[in-house]
Amino acid sequence: MIIQPRVRGFICLTAHPEGTAQHVKNQIEYVKSKGKIANGPKKVLVVGASTGFGLASRIMAAFGSDAATIGVFFEKPAAPGKPATAGWYNSAAFEQEAHAAGLYAKSINGDAFSDEVKAKTIELIKQDLGQVDLVVYSLASPRRTHPKTGVLHSSVLKPIGQPFTDKTVDFHSGVVSDITINPVESEEDIANTVAVMGGEDWKFWMEALKEAGVLAEGVKTVAYSYIGPELTYPIYRNGTIGRAKDDLEATVPVINDILKDINGVSYVSVNKALVTQSSSAIPVVPLYISLLYKVMKEKGIHEGTIEQMQRLFAERLYTADGQIPVDDKGRIRVDDLEMRQDVQEEVAKLWKEATTENLEEISDIVGYRNDFFNLFGFNFPEINYEAETNEVVNVPSITE
Numbered sequence: 001m002i003i004q005p006r007v008r009g010f011i012c013l014t015a016h017p018e019g020t021a022q023h024v025k026n027q028i029e030y031v032k033s034k035g036k037i038a039n040g041p042k043k044v045l046v047v048g049a050s051t052g053f054g055l056a057s058r059i060m061a062a063f064g065s066d067a068a069t070i071g072v073f074f075e076k077p078a079a080p081g082k083p084a085t086a087g088w089y090n091s092a093a094f095e096q097e098a099h100a101a102g103l104y105a106k107s108i109n110g111d112a113f114s115d116e117v118k119a120k121t122i123e124l125i126k127q128d129l130g131q132v133d134l135v136v137y138s139l140a141s142p143r144r145t146h147p148k149t150g151v152l153h154s155s156v157l158k159p160i161g162q163p164f165t166d167k168t169v170d171f172h173s174g175v176v177s178d179i180t181i182n183p184v185e186s187e188e189d190i191a192n193t194v195a196v197m198g199g200e201d202w203k204f205w206m207e208a209l210k211e212a213g214v215l216a217e218g219v220k221t222v223a224y225s226y227i228g229p230e231l232t233y234p235i236y237r238n239g240t241i242g243r244a245k246d247d248l249e250a251t252v253p254v255i256n257d258i259l260k261d262i263n264g265v266s267y268v269s270v271n272k273a274l275v276t277q278s279s280s281a282i283p284v285v286p287l288y289i290s291l292l293y294k295v296m297k298e299k300g301i302h303e304g305t306i307e308q309m310q311r312l313f314a315e316r317l318y319t320a321d322g323q324i325p326v327d328d329k330g331r332i333r334v335d336d337l338e339m340r341q342d343v344q345e346e347v348a349k350l351w352k353e354a355t356t357e358n359l360e361e362i363s364d365i366v367g368y369r370n371d372f373f374n375l376f377g378f379n380f381p382e383i384n385y386e387a388e389t390n391e392v393v394n395v396p397s398i399t400e
């Protein structure tokens, strides 16, 4: 079929198999261009492996460290006449490239919050790898069915306490407008968001893996967080999602305790704001990201997900001397370039100036849009989007 983008708000309903494969290949090429890392991981489980930071982590582990990878994700396969989700095509392309390079790569498609998927993953590790030495936890989801209570928790992206009014952009039309987001009405909204995006499920994963004996001596685990500038605090770090991130970060010592007798260690890495399927859903953030991209590109310090994950592995998690640099709260920081004072001062200045009329000039809204379409395999010059393509693509080693 001929596959063109079909956009509804901040999601794209279609994805292009060859375009997503190009996206994956570009990331692999970047990792290869940086060379292999010494002392890197060899057997890696990535939970949330099909898009964004999780996919980039999987690519980095495989092509930057020759690691065998098991990827867990929740994606829709294609049916004739109906393209798969981008993460499905990404995973198909990743596995093909990994297998061609002689690397073990298998995937599990299902709800990572469930006990069933955890059990399947453990079975697969036991059968094929014995143990894993790195667990990357990179889930981003709007909801979670709690495996013990059966309750379906839905997260909300809201401020806490005060209504929040600021600028936002519709990144398709480029219209900048004011938006007021009302605060949560009850503690329950906060608790639900923490239940979905906080640390409990990461802890459940690590408990289950430990109990099954599939974690190697000295195992590392990392989950991803975000802080960002003061201008997004009301909607991000001081809002409901921020509470979930506080909870995720507070889970680090809990997991360290679970892992202590096998000398395992857990980290939260604070990453840079980037265009992913998850971040485009947060109001205000797309305008911030398009200004940030402009400033960081001008300074020559812009990074995408793969550059971030290459630096996380090579310069943080697996340094030559084994030291892992952390901040005063024990967090790994790869948002250091985003948070540089000169960068933030310029973004804050541009933020005040931004209007619909000057947006193209003072921001990188064009780059934002391009990254958004890239997530779904569109806007790659190598691909002819007028041509027929085979939408039914299999992930070679998938367990459903």
Ligand code: NAI
Residues within 6 Å of the ligand: 047, 048, 049, 050, 051, 052, 053, 054, 072, 073, 074, 075, 087, 110, 111, 112, 113, 138, 139, 140, 141, 224, 225, 226, 270, 271, 272, 273, 274, 275, 276, 277, 278, 279
């Ligand atoms: P994403 O939306 O690109 O990836 C989410 C992944 O989770 C996908 O692989 C998806 O299949 C998987 N997933 C979702 N629900 C699932 C379920 N029930 N079962 C199995 N898999 C499921 O998201 P992104 O942006 O890469 O986020 C990953 C982490 O990075 C999140 O913790 C996010 O808060 C964090 N982060 C994101 C930043 C950004 O700017 N995008 C910045 C800093 C941190």
